[in-house]
Amino acid sequence: MNENGGLKLNLNKVNLVLTAGLPSQLPGILRTNMPRIAMCGRSNVGKSSLINKLLSRKSLARVSAEPGKTITVNCYDVDGKMYLVDLPGYGYAKRSFDERNKWKKLVDKYFSLDGPGLYLQLVDLKVGLTKDDKDMISFLDGSGLPFAIVATKSDKVNATEREKNLKALENDETVPEDAEIIPFSAKTGAGAGEIWRIISEFVEFNTNAN
Numbered sequence: 414m415n416e417n418g419g420l421k422l423n424l425n426k427v428n429l430v431l432t433a434g435l436p437s438q439l440p441g442i443l444r445t446n447m448p449r450i451a452m453c454g455r456s457n458v459g460k461s462s463l464i465n466k467l468l469s470r471k472s473l474a475r476v477s478a479e480p481g482k483t484i485t486v487n488c489y490d491v492d493g494k495m496y497l498v499d500l501p502g503y504g505y506a507k508r509s510f511d512e513r514n515k516w517k518k519l520v521d522k523y524f525s526l527d528g529p530g531l532y533l534q535l536v537d538l539k540v541g542l543t544k545d546d547k548d549m550i551s552f553l554d555g556s557g558l559p560f561a562i563v564a565t566k567s568d569k570v571n572a573t574e575r576e577k578n579l580k581a582l583e584n585d586e587t588v589p590e591d592a593e594i595i596p597f598s599a600k601t602g603a604g605a606g607e608i609w610r611i612i613s614e615f616v617e618f619n620t621n622a623n
Contacts (some may be wrong), residue, residue, distance in 0.1 A: 417467075418606070418613030422492045427468055430496075431488040436522035439486060445528040448619045449488075449496040450612050453549055454535030456502030459565040462599035463535065464489065464497055467608065484516050486523055495616045498523075504545035524556075529619040531612065532560035538578050538596060539569045547587040554589055561593040561611050568598040 433439045452460035465473055468491070487499040500523065501516055532553055536546050553560045564582060567575060575596065582594055593611060597604035 418609035418611070420494070420609070420613035420616055422494060424468055424492070426492045427470070427473065428490050429473075429487060430490045431486070433486045433488075433519070434484060436518050439519075439522050440526060445526070447494070447496060447528065448616045449498050449526075449528060449530045450615070451498040451500050451523070451530060451532050452535060453500050453532055453553075453560075454502060454565075455504035455537070455543060455545055458502065458535045458537050459597075459599055460499050460502065460535055463533070463563065463565065463597065463608075464499055466599050466602055466605055467497070467612075484512060484519065486519060494620070495612070503549070504543060524558075529615070530558065531615040532558055533563050533608065533611075534560050535563045535565050536582065538564040538567050538575065538582075541578060541581060542585055542587065547585075550587050554592075559615065561595060561608075562588065563604070563608060564594060564596045566598065567596040567603060568600045 431438070452463060454460055465471060468489075473489070484501045486501065489497045489499075491497055500520060503516065503520075534546070534550055534553065536542055542550075550560075550562070562582070564579065570578060579594065579596060582588060588594070595604045595607045595611075597608065
């Protein structure tokens, strides 16, 4: 039994319970009252790597060598207390119109699901905010959905560039002033504790509310 941000979880009890490639596959299997924590971000930003690090696994969530290859929503049941959800990445230029349309319908359906949901918006700290990132942040903020920003690949930049890029992220007009921004490295695990704190607070609040 591990304690993550105050939340007691048995990380040996993690199961992939849903891989949905069609909107119609999304609602049925998920318990609507169980908190869902979803990873948003562009293809190859590190969503699967974040899930693996949070769950202390090496390859539970598959890290694709080819960005944008798979358009599915992958949902993991963590100890019967919460779901971790890997949403398909956006912004992959080589996708056809039909593939982009499929992505939109699938993600729109996910956003329409009932029940408590928290969103971790992943942004590549080396690349900075893309137009697609800004559009997603604007959507989350405008919809009143709870979210935090995870600045991935923080180990890929030196200390000076890291601080400069974090400041640019904080000062971007798309990012709300009260948004939490957490630098994260899948390689070193830096930031994982802060991410767990946010998840724990959300899960405990919504579990007690039920």
